[in-house]
Amino acid sequence: MKYILASAFLFAAICAYSQDRIKMKSGETVLAKVLEVSRDEVKYRRHSNPDGPVYVLSKQEISEITYQNGETEVFNSVKAPENNNRNDNPPVDPAIVDMFYSMTRRNNRVYITSENDNAVVHATNAINRWGYWTVTEKKYNADFILNFNINFSGAEAYGTADFINPRNGRIIRSTNQFRVAPTWDLNVKRGLVNVIVDDGIKPMFR
Known part of the structure; x- marks a missing residue:
């Protein structure tokens, strides 16, 4: 009986930590599988839907990420690139626009x-x-x-x-x-x- 209880607790502990935790600056925590961390953004899939769509978050929205191995990565504020001409619109890939409207x-x-x-x-x-x-x-x-x-x-x-x-x-x-x-x-x-x-x-x- 003790062996069964110990195994159950061990399994629960493994499940609890077999996911990445993205802590947002808003206080929300997203359970995820982090796919990529680039200079300005983080790509991930939801832990509840590991084969689902890829989501993207700006690093400016994230406080820290605790990975499933226990390692924690803390994000400082990412300075947005300066735009000397404030009347310019951000560049848009025409192929993406065409695909979207198609x-x-x-x-x-x-x-x-x-x-x-x-x-x-x-x-x-x-x-x-x-x-x-x-x-x-x-x-x-x-x-x-x-x-x-x-x-x-x-x-x-x-x-x-x-x-x-x-x-x-x-x-x-x-x-x-x-x-x-x-x-x-x-x-x-x-x-x-x-x-x-x-x-x-x-x-x-x-």
Whole structure:
């Protein structure tokens, strides 16, 4: 019996540390598998979805990363590169822009995902009401994937939506982050999804 209990505790300890922990400056901790740490950003996959899309965080958002081997990397503030001409727009790869608008043409098929099942329902309803794309329940039929990232802070909800290439799982574009309170919609999750669609997604295609 003692051997079984000891084995159970050992297994739990291994599971607890078989992941990387990204501590954000906002106080949030992201359980992840870190793929790459470059000069300005960190690429990772969610620990809960190791075969899912690749996410990118700016180092300016990160306080520290504790890797699964126990090593901790602390991030100081990364100074943004100076821009002597403030009227210049940041460079955009034309190939990425062309691919984005090719994948998201009117009447194309979109597969909607989220770690929150109710968010998928709300997003499906919002996209169907809009009528710009056709929602498919088959991922392999999709021209692109639309992933809704929903988070909560007290009674408020905040999040973004990512446009993902279904062929390689890479994020090609994301909306700005939006935040809603219960005064906007008593169902803050539904309210947030509707705001992301109305204010974050639709303006890209007008």
